[in-house]
Amino acid sequence: MDAASHALRLQTTGVPSAPPPRQGSSKRPHVTIRGLSKRFDNTVIYDNFDLDIPRGQLISVFGPNGCGKSTLINMIAGLTPVDAGEILFDGMRLAEIKFGYVFQNYREALFPWLRAFDNIAYPLKMMKVAPAERKARTERLVARLGIKLDLNLYPYHMSGGQQQLVSIMRALVVEPEILFLDEPFSALDYEMTLFMREQLQKLFMESGTTMVMVSHDLEEAVYLADRVLLLSRRPARIADFTPVDVARPRADATLSDPEFVRLKAHCLEVFQREVRRT
Amino acid sequence: MKGKRLEGFLPLVGVIALLFVWSIATWQQWVDPVLLPSPLQTFRALWAGMNGGALGFDFIKTVYRTAASTVIAAVIAIPLGILLGSSEKLYRSLEFVIDFFRSTPASAMFPLFLVLFGVGDETKISVAAFGAMLVILFNVAYGVMNARKTRLLAAKVMGASRLRVLYDVMLLESLPQTFVGLRNGVSLALVIIVVAEMFIGSQDGLGHSVFEAQQLFEMPRMYAAIFAAGVLGYGLNLLFLLVEWRFVHWTGK
Numbered sequence: 001m002d003a004a005s006h007a008l009r010l011q012t013t014g015v016p017s018a019p020p021p022r023q024g025s026s027k028r029p030h031v032t033i034r035g036l037s038k039r040f041d042n043t044v045i046y047d048n049f050d051l052d053i054p055r056g057q058l059i060s061v062f063g064p065n066g067c068g069k070s071t072l073i074n075m076i077a078g079l080t081p082v083d084a085g086e087i088l089f090d091g092m093r094l095a096e097i098k099f100g101y102v103f104q105n106y107r108e109a110l111f112p113w114l115r116a117f118d119n120i121a122y123p124l125k126m127m128k129v130a131p132a133e134r135k136a137r138t139e140r141l142v143a144r145l146g147i148k149l150d151l152n153l154y155p156y157h158m159s160g161g162q163q164q165l166v167s168i169m170r171a172l173v174v175e176p177e178i179l180f181l182d183e184p185f186s187a188l189d190y191e192m193t194l195f196m197r198e199q200l201q202k203l204f205m206e207s208g209t210t211m212v213m214v215s216h217d218l219e220e221a222v223y224l225a226d227r228v229l230l231l232s233r234r235p236a237r238i239a240d241f242t243p244v245d246v247a248r249p250r251a252d253a254t255l256s257d258p259e260f261v262r263l264k265a266h267c268l269e270v271f272q273r274e275v276r277r278t
Numbered sequence: 279m280k281g282k283r284l285e286g287f288l289p290l291v292g293v294i295a296l297l298f299v300w301s302i303a304t305w306q307q308w309v310d311p312v313l314l315p316s317p318l319q320t321f322r323a324l325w326a327g328m329n330g331g332a333l334g335f336d337f338i339k340t341v342y343r344t345a346a347s348t349v350i351a352a353v354i355a356i357p358l359g360i361l362l363g364s365s366e367k368l369y370r371s372l373e374f375v376i377d378f379f380r381s382t383p384a385s386a387m388f389p390l391f392l393v394l395f396g397v398g399d400e401t402k403i404s405v406a407a408f409g410a411m412l413v414i415l416f417n418v419a420y421g422v423m424n425a426r427k428t429r430l431l432a433a434k435v436m437g438a439s440r441l442r443v444l445y446d447v448m449l450l451e452s453l454p455q456t457f458v459g460l461r462n463g464v465s466l467a468l469v470i471i472v473v474a475e476m477f478i479g480s481q482d483g484l485g486h487s488v489f490e491a492q493q494l495f496e497m498p499r500m501y502a503a504i505f506a507a508g509v510l511g512y513g514l515n516l517l518f519l520l521v522e523w524r525f526v527h528w529t530g531k
Contacts, residue, residue: 079431101435108428112528113450123436156531170436 028090030055030178030210031076036085038068038075045071047235049085053178058204058211060221062267063231063239064275069214072236073180076212077101089177100171100209102181106163110155110170116162117151120170127174141173145203161192165199172207181213185220197224198251205248218271222264223250230267232274240270315498323498324505327487333499336487337506340471343399343483344514347406347467352460355411359418359459363452364444369419380416384409384470388478402474409470410463417459421452454529457522464514472507484510 029052036049045068053059061069074080076087078094079101089097100123103109110119117138124134142151147165155163164184171179184200185193201224204211215221221228222244230239246260254260297317303309304316315323327333362369387405395401425448433447475485484507491500522529 077435079435101432103428103432105428108426109432111429111447111450112531113526126437126442154528154531156528 028055029053030089032086032088033076034086036075036087037083038071038080039083044235046075046085049236051229051238053210053212054227055210056208057226058213058224059227059229060225061212061214061229061231062216062218062221062271063236064233064271067231067234068236069231070182072231073182073212073214077180097178098174098176100174100176100179102164102167102171102179102184104183104186106160106167106187107155109167110163112154112156114154115151116149116153116155116158116166119155119166120151120173123170123174138173141169145169145172145206147199159192160188161196164188164196168200168203172203172209176209178210178212181211183214183216186216193220200224201249218264218267219255222260222267223254228263228267230270230274233277239274240267242267242270312495312497315501319498320501320505323496324502327499327502328506333484333487333503333506336482336484336503337510339482340468340475340484340507340510343403343471343475344406344464344468344510347403347471348410348460348464350403350407351410351414351463351467354407355414355459355463356418356456359415359456360422360444360449360452362415363419363422364448366423369423376412376416376419380412384466385473388474392478397479401478402471402480405474406467406470410467413466414456414459414463417462418452418456421455421459422448424455425451453526454522457518457526457529461515461518464518465511468507468511468514 031051031053033049033051033053036046036051037044038046061072063069071080075082076094077099087094089099111122114122120141121134121138124137129137142149147169149158149162149165151166155166158166164187168181168184181200185196188196197220200213204224213221213224215224225244228240228242228244230242231237232239242263244260244263246254246257246263250260300314300317304311304314324333328337362372384405387408388401391401391405391408395404429447429451430443433443438446471483472485472488474480475483476489477485480486484503487503488500488507491497491503
């Protein structure tokens with residue numbers, strides 16, 4: 001990151017990049033990304049990219065097409081190898097933490113040969129949790145989230161939204177420290193998307209898990225986020241890291257809240273500026 | 279409501295039409311009755327043959343040979359297909375050889391297998407197994423290779439090891455395609471077995487039965503044997519479909 005954008009980030013976040021001593025762990029960044037570089041063939045996607053992801057917040061990632069939004073979370077989640085750089089979670093490596101990942105294509109991400117309940121419990125099996133304990137933990141999660149779904153169904157007998165809910169629950173069952181979501185609602189129809197936003201907000205408020213969500217819908221990005229990470233064209237820089245200080249739970253009325261409208265307009269302006277820049 | 283109930287009988291329309299045209303043709307003697315016996319004569323021969331006659335024995339012989347060759351083919355082809363499919367490089371290296379022999383008519387291999395195994399059951403079963411094996415192998419490898427990338431990634435993200443991914447995801451992902459291979463394989467095996475029974479010094483089997491009846495000019499018996507072969511082919515296909523519906527419930531979903 002160059003000096004100017006670094007200054008911009010400090011200005012908008014107001015959080016120094018070095019953790020202040022004894023300010024409580026919640027103020028320390030959860031994920032620190034330093035010197036991240038990535039290229040595909042000859043295209044530079046990231047070049048010496050730095051980012052701090054705050055703990056317990058929902059971060060939306062938004063930016064021009066092909067700027068590397070999904071690549072960013074895929075690199076953080078270890079799905080895409082990095083060329084250079086370091087990504088640490090409280091100073092630990094990915095292999096040492098528990099995390100969840102929700103794919104855009106729920107239809108291909110769930111296992112059609114398992115019932116919804118067993119799909120949700122599957123990551124526990126990978127963690128070598130005993131079957132009885134798996135069942136208990138999955139049931140506890142379902143009860144805690146208060147989601148009313150017939151989990152004895154196979155995924156292909158569920159609606160798209162229900163399937164995506166199952167994938168999100170599957171990601172949450174391990175009690176992850178961080179959850180990644182790659183355009184989780186973009187394969188759903190509008191009605192279902194609205195419903196799922198509420199569900200995700202509920203899950204976020206309930207679990208307090210750090211979430212990083214790639215979105216291609218600015219309204220959704222602002223509506224759900226504590227902070228919107230706006231990326232530039234490639235090689236991606238942080239165009240802005242806008243805090244969204246709008247009280248939760250947000251609802252339909254939030255969409256016409258002056259502060260929300262102002263923030264959305266601000267983000268759109270930054271986005272437009274980045275799109276036009278050549 | 280009534281229309282829905284009647285729709286279930288639609289498949290019978292073709293059967294009835296066939297029997298009707300066949301009856302008219304023999305009754306009006308459009309075809310020489312020696313070449314085409316009436317449906318009644320044919321089914322009488324079929325009943326007599328299957329009900330304690332030689333045809334029932336031949337039928338069982340053919341079932342045994344077809345089943346044996348399909349089982350041998352599946353036991354070899356399924357593990358091999360998974361192995362090939364899980365390594366793209368390995369598959370690409372062998373793709374041409376597999377495709378070549380898959381395209382070679384298995385019947386062209388009879389003389390070779392005769393030299394290897396003699397004129398007994400081994401030759402028939404091994405040629406059929408050879409043909410079916412390549413069909414199954416190709417389909418299994420294809421099924422494994424075309425496992426949804428997202429599903430593999432999902433398993434990986436959840437901490438599944440390579441072996442786990444293979445066992446929990448690739449294997450199950452390939453099942454629908456494996457069943458396509460098994461159905462094609464068993465059909466091919468039946469074709470090869472019947473041909474082998476006709477021409478490779480066979481004393482029994484449906485192929486032998488058809489051939490012998492033709493040589494003796496016992497036309498109703500010949501038609502009966504043809505029908506028995508048809509029933510067998512259809513039944514084997516149906517059997518695999520039922521097994522697939524039962525165990526691979528997610529096919530096409």
